[in-house]
Amino acid sequence: MGRGKIEIKRIESTTNRQVTFSKRRSGLFKKAKEISILCASDVAVIVFNSTGRLFDFASSSMKRILERYRNASGRGVWNNEYEQMLSQFRNLKKENEELQKELSCVTGENVETLAPKQLDYLEENLVLAAKKVRERKTEVLKYERRKTESxxxxxxxxxxxxMELLAHAENHEEYGFTVSNSEGQTTPPPAFRVQPSQPNLQGSGH
Known part of the structure; x- marks a missing residue:
């Protein structure tokens, strides 16, 4: 009893779809390998799954097979993207060369190669740059002065x-110090008197 015919339509179940993709991809690559061996053919297969992951097979060099395809069909695989990248690279290189030239002129190098109009343009830019530098310098000096004044x-x-605390302390009796007795009354601190030392007459031997 043979198997029933399978209806070809999108598999809604994500799990079943991934399993089917894995099996069919393996079978596709197996058939591609077989035809390349049996028929001495160059075969290349490129597959992207539903999530964008790349799977490929090439019986020899993928790059060489794609190059053969481009030459045979007259359609480039990467021509448009390559040309755009090459054009952008050329523009960036040109801009970089111009910037390097302008920078060297600003520093006083290679000015002898400039025409009169270019020299006038450079002079105007230098005057404008010097004005901006002076304005910025003035702002910085004002800020530093305000900070110092603060x-x-x-x-x-x-x-x-x-000074106020010192004046207050000098005007206060005994610098503001008081002593409390047992009755809670405050009295000035006791004065300390230094007594002169007396000679020991008994031990002097006189």
Missing amino acids: KVIGLQQKQSIL
Whole structure:
């Protein structure tokens, strides 16, 4: 009893679709290898799955087979993309050369190769650049001056506070120190008197 005919349509189940893809891909690559051996043919197969993953098979060199395809069909596989990349590279190279030339002129190199109009243009740019440098320098100096003035004001305020505290301490009796007795009354601290040392008459031998 033979198998029933399988309806060719999209497999909705993700798991079943992945399993079927793996089996069919292996079978496809196997058939491609067989035809390349049996018929002495160059075979290349390129497959992308539903997630964009690449699978390929080549009986020899994939690059050589694609080159043969391009020559035989007259259609380039990477021609458009390659030409765009090459054009972008050329433009970037040209821009880089122009920038290098302008930079060397700004530093005073190779100015002898410039025409009068180019020299006028360079002079205008240098004048404008010097103006911007002066403006920026002025801004920086103003900022540094404001910062220094702020520090000076802060130091002056601290000095003023210290002077007030010192004046208050000098005007207060005994510099503001008091002693509390057992009854809770405050009295000035006791005065300390240094007594002169007396000679030991008994041990002097006189």
